[in-house]
Amino acid sequence: MKLYSEDSSPFSAPVRVAIYAKGLTIAIEPPPGGLLSAKFHAINPVGTIPCLILDNNTPLPESAAIMEYLEDKFPEPRLRPAGPEAKARVRLLQRIGELQIMTPLVELSRQADPAQRDPSASVWLTRLVRGLSSVQIYLGDDQFAAGAQLTLADCELAPALFMLAKIATAYGKPELLQAYPPIGRYLASSSRHPAIRRVLAEMAPAWEIREPA
Numbered sequence: 001m002k003l004y005s006e007d008s009s010p011f012s013a014p015v016r017v018a019i020y021a022k023g024l025t026i027a028i029e030p031p032p033g034g035l036l037s038a039k040f041h042a043i044n045p046v047g048t049i050p051c052l053i054l055d056n057n058t059p060l061p062e063s064a065a066i067m068e069y070l071e072d073k074f075p076e077p078r079l080r081p082a083g084p085e086a087k088a089r090v091r092l093l094q095r096i097g098e099l100q101i102m103t104p105l106v107e108l109s110r111q112a113d114p115a116q117r118d119p120s121a122s123v124w125l126t127r128l129v130r131g132l133s134s135v136q137i138y139l140g141d142d143q144f145a146a147g148a149q150l151t152l153a154d155c156e157l158a159p160a161l162f163m164l165a166k167i168a169t170a171y172g173k174p175e176l177l178q179a180y181p182p183i184g185r186y187l188a189s190s191s192r193h194p195a196i197r198r199v200l201a202e203m204a205p206a207w208e209i210r211e212p213a
C-alpha cells in the first residue's frame with residue numbers, strides 16, 4: 001500500500017494524521033511526474049492527492065474515502081467511535097471540517113494575492129465563517145473534537161484550522177481566530193497529539209504556519 005501525498009497538500013494532511021496515529025507502515029510519496037502530470041493521471045484518473053494505492057493496485061482518491069478505508073482495514077487504534085450517535089458526531093465534524101473549512105481555505109489560498117481575487121472570494125469567506133461558527137458549537141472542554149480520544153474529526157479539523165491564521169492574514173483578518181475562543185482552545189489541545197504535531201510540522205514550511213508551542 002502506498003499513499004501519494006505532498007507535505008503542502010491540505011487535503012492529504014488528514015490522511016497522514018490517520019496513518020501516523022494508527023502507526024501504519026504505508027509508504028508516502030509525491031505523485032510520480034508531479035500532481036498535474038500525465039504519468040500521475042494514468043495511475044489515478046481522478047488526478048488528485050491524496051491517493052492511496054491499494055495492495056491490488058487500485059487507486060483510491062478522496063481523503064474521506066481513504067480514511068474510511070483505513071479505519072475499516074486497520075480498526076485499531078480506533079479513530080471512529082463505537083455507537084451510532086458517537087459515529088454521527090464524528091462524521092458531522094469531519095464533514096464540516098472538509099466542506100465548510102478546508103475547502104473554503106483552499107479556494108481562498110488560490111486567491112491570496114489581492115490582485116488575483118475574484119468575486120467568489122467573498123462567497124468562500126462567508127462559507128468559512130459559517131463553518132467556524134458551526135464547528136465551535138460542538139467543541140467542548142475535551143482535548144479532542146469528539147471527546148477524550150483522537151478521531152477522524154480531528155484528522156480533518158486540526159490541519160484545516162491551523163491553515164486559518166495564514167489565510168486570514170492574507171485577507172486582512174488576522175484576528176479571525178480570536179473571534180472563536182473554543183476553536184483556539186481546541187487547536188492548543190489537539191496539537192499536543194504527536195500525529196497532529198507531526199503533520200503540522202510537515203505543512204509548516206509551505207504554509208508558513210507557526211508551530212504550536
Ligand SMILES: N[C@@H](CCC(=O)N[C@@H](CS)C(=O)NCC(=O)O)C(=O)O
Pocket residue numbers: 008009010011012035047048049050061062063064
Ligand atoms: N476532495 C478531494 C480534494 C483533493 C484535492 O483537491 N487535492 C488537491 C491537492 S491538496 C489536488 O490534487 N489538486 C489538483 C487538481 O485538482 O487537479 C479530497 O478530499 O481528497
